[in-house]
Amino acid sequence: MERARARTLALTACLDAAELAAQHSPLMSPLMWDMAHIANQEDIWLLRQAGGRPALRGELDPLYDAFRHPRADRPQLPLLDPDAARGYLAQVRAQALEVLATAPAGGDPLFEGGFVFGMVAQHEQQHDETMLATHQLRRGPAVLDAPPPSPPGGRDVPSAVDGMNGVDGADGVLVPAGPFTMGTSADPWALDNERPAHTVDVPAFWLDPVPVSNAAYQEFIADGGYAEPRWWTAAGWEHRRRAGLEAPQFWHRDGGRWLRRRFGVTEEVPPEEPVLHVCWYEADAYARWAGRRLPSEAEWEKAARHDPATGRTLRNPWGAADAGPHEANLGQRHLRPAPVGSYPAGSAPCGARQLLGDVWEWTASDFTGYPGFRAFPYREYSEVFFGPGHKVLRGGSFGSDEVACRATFRNWDLPVRRQIFAGFRTARDARPAEAV
Template identity: 75%
Template sequence: MPVLNDTADTAVRQRALTALEQARARTHALTSCLDDSELMAQHSALMSPLVWDLAHIGNQEDIWLLREAGGQPALRPELDPVYDAFRTPRADRPGLPMLSPDRARRFVAEVRERALDVLAVAPLTGHPLFHGGFVFGMVAQHEQQHDETMLATHQLRRGPAVLKAPPPPSAVGGDLPREVLVRAGPFTMGTDPETDPWALDNERPAHTVDLPAFWLDTTPVTNAAYQEFIADGGYTKSRWWHPDGWAYIRKTQLSAPLFWRREGNIWLRRRFGSLEPVPPAAPVMHVSWYEADAYARWAGRRLPTEAEWEKAARHDPDTGHSARHPWGDTDPGPEHANLGQCHLEPAAAGAYPAGTAPCGARQLLGDVWEWTASDFTGYPGFTAFPYREYSEVFFGGEAATYKVLRGGSFGTDPVACRSTFRNWDFPIRRQIFAGFRTARDA
């Protein structure tokens, strides 16, 4: 462990060190539980082999913490094309000359040892890359994002369960109202480096958005509610579906969320190697944007825009303050939200009363990513930083087909989850830990 400078920036360095160490501990936990053959295997064409993710994490840290932040020569420059996420599609990555698991572990360990030396002495002022320790936070968030991707790979993997975690908490507070009112008016959407130095480029800049009043589901849509949609023939009636979504489910013959199957009158789901009844009170998960949109139409409602979602999640109409999280600006604790892979499933709808937003909505962070109605694009005044490939290449043109998800899931680490954080994916994606809630005009 490096000796941290005894200066005013010690807190920033300690925050960065903690974030990097927590991410690495999770990476090791997700990869040490499987043998080499499982790590090298491709468990789904949608995902990379787990060992590719492992070494890719080290390669990105080499690029940004050793070369960019540390000004050092590349540790393993020949690995750059192998672990370039844009160069080779996931389905083709098993054919790459990947490092073996043992070599990948040695590589990421050597990179980390040098990266911590950089952290101990790097300036935290001056260039925007170092402001508030941004580059270290970016690398920690990148690793945690890949950890969530690896968790999704574990869910796709066939075989006995290898991951364990206690069950999430139950609902609290009795019967909640189905929906809450989000009042009309302006709010601050997005953020800036001065407010949140570790926010990523697509969360910037902060800007004012004025919205009419709307109603929003108090909690995410539950498995029980979604089963009503199925029972009513939701997958067989074209009137509920976006035309592209209807064509897709006809082509793929979808009839329920991913990992569900029906035995008699009981819906079962496969979860990390175990088969179990679908819990009725938990948020529905592993549904595509098309499925979420169809359910909302069937229910006589709609998906919220991402601006509506963010206003509900962070704006206090009494003070006018847009907080970092629904409960305020303090960091998430286990009482606030289901984050960080502390549990391996969403909590029941109505859990985490301490995480309630000013509008009264619950579980806006954690449990399941929530699909929104919005396409992924840049905010007014957007500037790519520190590289176009993080966000900008997904804007516009074909990338307009990417839909925005908000709020994080049980598999999202708190370092990569806040009310301004934006995720995006194709509207057909179902392997991610995604659900939704619905809205209507007031």
């Protein structure tokens, strides 16, 4: 909770009141709305629900209800100004720490394993990543800074033709056929859509060992990928045409070079990094062009968690421990993805790298509940989004915090969204002779 709050304040202290009140994109809220919304959720769940205390600012509930007011409409609301929002954050947190000091260890599902406190910490970090995306959309000089990731060392940048973006062979890594345990019933801070654990039998498949790189994606562009309808679904082609998509968001041509805007800095697109800011339709079109497909959500999770040598299902690709700086690029330690092939210490048993951190990865799957799903502690967290309208993303990004990123964690968004820190990797079915 302290780490999340420090990040919230850092993301807002670097801008003046006018910038915090501005709407930098109709897809995003003003940053001062996010600040007060974070405080309001903590007021509701920690002070009232967990602590049994009266509302600190109950009159603000309708104003900061995310379902009542679409993001595009929020600048017209009578929002708390930045100083008042900071004051609300501080007032709520002081009482929340008192509740934390006296909270029972169990008895109520909200307290089991400290769930409600973990839920609130994850909620704040998720909004911090949303605020980081708002910073990327913001026009103006750079106000954020972080060191670059370390290079992986000793690997060439994979191309689309050389191994279909793989680094260990023409088809990537083979994930063997068989059942594995998907989801969790044991992780105390897992959210409702990650539950319950259930067995899924997955046929053998090949998976890119790293996310698709900028170099590989540029080959798709150079080969006319955005001009060829056969690589796109009907809905994807219509969106590409209507939205005028020609490259990932924030890219533009300068002579023979591709440049990108990244948090207020214009720079040449680094060929070795995972491609970023592509929508589901773009990811799907690239995969078709490459003779591949996007992995299903079950395939992605099996690759990340299943250890064929022991038959065990791991919490994270490397084991039970949380992600640290040697396993994954998380926590806004860097303001960019690491080069493909980085973080060998975070490799999954199948050999795939960077399954957690760097970029959210689009999957082929619609967002639905698992068998036996039960909404908890409220339907609006997950259930209202179930259906074919939202696609699942997995793995987190450089802007995700480790508390809200694990191999069972599920994100979802509309297939047209590009402002999120999303990329992808591709897969293909294993032929019978390859699967043995």
